[in-house]
Amino acid sequence: MAKLKLASYWAAACGGCDVAILDTHEKILDIAAAADIVFWPIATDFKYADVEAMPDGHIDVTLFHGAVRNSENEHLAHLLRAKSKVLVAFGTCAHLGGIPGLANLFDRKAIFKCVYHDTQSTVNPDGVEPQTKTQMPEGELTLPEFYDTVMPLDHLVEVDYYVPGCPPTPKQIWAVVQAIVSGQLPPKGSVVGASEKTQCDECKLKKNEKKITSFKRIATAQPEHETCYLEQGFLCLGPVTRGGCDTRCQLSGVPCRGCYGPPPGVLDQGAKAVSAIASVIEAKDEAEIGRILAEIPDALRSLNRFGIPASLLRRKTL
């Protein structure tokens, strides 16, 4: 069987998805045996020009991770879509926008002001900011355009499969690779490498009845690690998050923050989180409800930590 031509690209990413692929440990040899890597910046020396020179559809599978933050990311999204038979939005950033999506509460101007001027460790007396074109004595230098809004991959191109997770677990990555190699994939547009149910379905913590009378923060209160965190009043997005990660956060002593994205059928993970969590609050009086909800600081970033760009409103209106 001919080897699969495989590419992996990072947009506004952290490298964690690449490391997760490497965390398949000895299985990486099986992946190398089944696939020829034709573009993978963290591990190989192929350049953008090499990809541009490929015929369309040359790459069998591209794993695209990282969110789309600037014009270079956008260019690669379109380029890799054209050059790939199968394009996978790999990891939460490509799937939903991810952590870089939190920048959608701000815009380019506010971010540049902070990063290049206001931060305490910045020394920039001439107030220099990155420009898309800079004329130097030898020639013109260019940088990508920084957009106001972060986007998940499917806001720009047709995505064939989504592999959720920040990062996807090595176990799931191996399952996805095996599915690709054996040709046993579900219909295009599906989420793969994850469960069709929520985190609660696989969570081993003891569940009783949820009747929240106050919310607690792990900064000021100690959770019990045998019982459901939400029941104890610690915000956990398990009920509105797709399973498949073996509840790695819950087993590590912290509540779920939703990186595997919304369960099937849910359009907006943050909205569903509001619905689910408010439903189990025990209060019938407006004043009491207000008092309890005041204990949830930072509503949007707590209830939709990873998916603001993919949410219905996509960003804060400024």
Added chain:
Amino acid sequence: MRRISIDPITRLEGHGKIEIFLGDDGSVSNCYFQVPELRGFEKFVEGMPIEEVPRVVSRICGV
């Protein structure tokens, strides 16, 4: 003047590009290193509860 572009730089974590300008005699007359990425963590953690920040800033680098 000849120009060599290395785009992207590879086999490390992060995005970068290098532009090398060579004089007529083939020696390097100037070389520029550019970082074409920015995500803005410094800004978007403003106002977050402090105990949530470690789980966010750990995504600055996954290596």
Added chain:
Amino acid sequence: MTFEPKIMGILCNWCSYTGADLAGTARIKYAPNVRVVRVMCSGRVDPTFVLKAFAEGADGVLVAGCHPGDCHYIEGNYKTMRRMALFKKMLADYGIEPGRFRLEWVSASEGDRWAKVVNQITEEVRKLGPAKLRAPRRKKIPA
């Protein structure tokens, strides 16, 4: 030309929809800007509906239910109360002016009150202007 707000109303069948109906049969004149969708109980209203309305071009959204204690399904509107209270915090974080979203209790006999509520939200949203929350998909032809 004055701006005419497009406001979506989600009304519960037993109290608020009936109250709105009464405003009609009583021939009360009021602003025509609220487009009404009927649900069986305000407790059915998922915050997703409200966000989808804004994302599809609504300038304002009004959710109406039975007065607390009067819910046809006993507890439904308490759920509404809790959900919408938390949802308002999320809306504020999205930068949406509080005047664009309202939760009101309207009973089956309160035709007058329905008309007043509609007039109030219409004027408030008119002052705020178009919401401009509709986000087009961008699919550029590759260069």
